[in-house]
Amino acid sequence: MNEAVLRELAIWLLVPSVAVIALIGLVVRIGTPAAIRRRRRERQTRKLTALLRTRPPSNTLIVNWIDYRELSKDRLRALFAEHDWQLSTQEITDRGWLLTCTRTAESR
Secondary structure (H helix, E strand, C coil): CHHHHHHHHHHHHHHHHHEEEEEEEHCCCCCCCCHHHHHHHHHHHHHHHHHHCCCCCCCEEEEEEEHCCCCHHHHHHHHHHHHHEEEEEEEECCCEEEEEEECCHHHH
């Protein structure tokens, strides 16, 4: 290959690489758009509500907070309370942030 071809090839590799790096930097700086976070919260709320409605046979339920990371702790507590559960303990493990819930006395 001659020098002109190598120079052109370098430009074709360099320009898209710089553009991708700039785009990634911009996305990281801006963050996740509010509409996407809202949709995630709604989807995670529906998912947790469905889980809480299944009424497991035991009086304890373990929920991994990582699966519901868009929901605040207050929102989680409110959802638990709506379905007669209360947060009893939490534990950070290598699998995630595990929240242990127990049934409230009224629902037993």
